[in-house]
Amino acid sequence: xxxxxxxxxxxxxxxxxxxxxxxxxxxxxxxxxxxxxxxxxxxxxxxxxxxxxxxxxxxxxxxxxxxxxxxxxxxxxxxxxxxxxxxxxxxxxxxxxxxxxx
Amino acid sequence: xxxxxxxxxxxxxxxxxxxxxxxxxxxxxxxxxxxxxxxxxxxxxxxxxxxxxxxxxxxxxxxxxxxxxxxxxxxxxxxxxxxxxxxxxxxxxxxxxxxxxxxxxxxxxxxxxxxxxxxxxxxxxxxxxxxxxxxxxxxxxxxxxxxxxxxxxxxxxxxxxxxxxxxxxxxxxxxxx
Numbered sequence: 001x002x003x004x005x006x007x008x009x010x011x012x013x014x015x016x017x018x019x020x021x022x023x024x025x026x027x028x029x030x031x032x033x034x035x036x037x038x039x040x041x042x043x044x045x046x047x048x049x050x051x052x053x054x055x056x057x058x059x060x061x062x063x064x065x066x067x068x069x070x071x072x073x074x075x076x077x078x079x080x081x082x083x084x085x086x087x088x089x090x091x092x093x094x095x096x097x098x099x100x101x102x
Numbered sequence: 103x104x105x106x107x108x109x110x111x112x113x114x115x116x117x118x119x120x121x122x123x124x125x126x127x128x129x130x131x132x133x134x135x136x137x138x139x140x141x142x143x144x145x146x147x148x149x150x151x152x153x154x155x156x157x158x159x160x161x162x163x164x165x166x167x168x169x170x171x172x173x174x175x176x177x178x179x180x181x182x183x184x185x186x187x188x189x190x191x192x193x194x195x196x197x198x199x200x201x202x203x204x205x206x207x208x209x210x211x212x213x214x215x216x217x218x219x220x221x222x223x224x225x226x227x228x229x230x231x232x233x234x235x236x237x238x239x240x241x242x243x244x245x246x247x248x249x250x251x252x253x254x255x256x257x258x259x260x261x262x263x264x265x266x267x268x269x270x271x272x273x274x275x276x277x278x279x
Contacts, residue, residue: 004107007213009148012111014209016118016141018202023122025198028189029182031127031173035134039118042161045153046141053148056225058235061153062243065236068160069247073254075165079172080262086176093185 009050016043030085030092034078041071107147114140125186127173131166138162152229 020039027033045064052060082092089096117137124130138161145154236244 004104004148008107008111009144010213011210012114012144015115015206018206019115019118019122021205022195022199022202025202026190026195027122029127029186031169031176032122032130035127035130035169036122038161038165039122039134039137042138042141046144049145049150049153050148052227053150053225056149056227058227058232061150061227061232062235062240064150064153065156065232066243066247068156069251072160072165073250073257075168076254076258077261079168080258082172083175084261092176092182 006050006054009053010047013043013047013050016040016046028094030082030094033094034075034082038071038075041067103147107144110140110143110147113137114144123190125183125190128170131169131173135162135166138166149226151226152232 017040020036020043023036023039024033027036045067048060048063048067050060052058052063085097086092114137117133117140121130121133121137124133138157142154142157142162145151145157
């Protein structure tokens, strides 16, 4: 039968999370930063599902569904904010938006 | 089935790495969609078919389409790619990448010194079990998620609305005169 060590799944989740973190740190484009946050949330969900699979319980998948709902709400607000920012500053560079007010 | 897990894991890692380093946002999104599909395969292999389907439908379908809409509305041109190219110099990305690599090595080490737990003989958690759990003990959390989505919709509508340019007649006259 199939045997996948739990560690290997967790290493995949950690690697995906850290790739998202790297993307968040190295990019200055606000669209890419939001995308990196998506990658990190998805990796966290993967860890939840792995935990659920280890003990054959539905709770991990339930948590993934909550993360999914949270991500959808976050992305819709975030993208609306990006549109607003682009209308105001005509750029996506986060270094340009370092002041709370002009 | 074990090989499927490792192949799709490798694809997910590779395409995610490609996604965060692309200059054009659309190419990054294409890579990320492939990554999400690979992760959906991982979910399927570890016995979570409901989550695998939702990963494809909601992540790769709905959320990425939202991103593509916004990128098309922003209508970014070649100069953005030029600007990204000068931003992605090695001095920008080397240090963060090294630091996250150190984090990765630490976590792998911590997992490696632990006693080996195996996902022995993956048992599928059926969608009906997940549904029964969602509408049983987690009912309150489901309703809170509904509140959150409602707040997201209202917030996105409110933020995305174009403001009307209201100008007082007196000020308008002053500007003209």
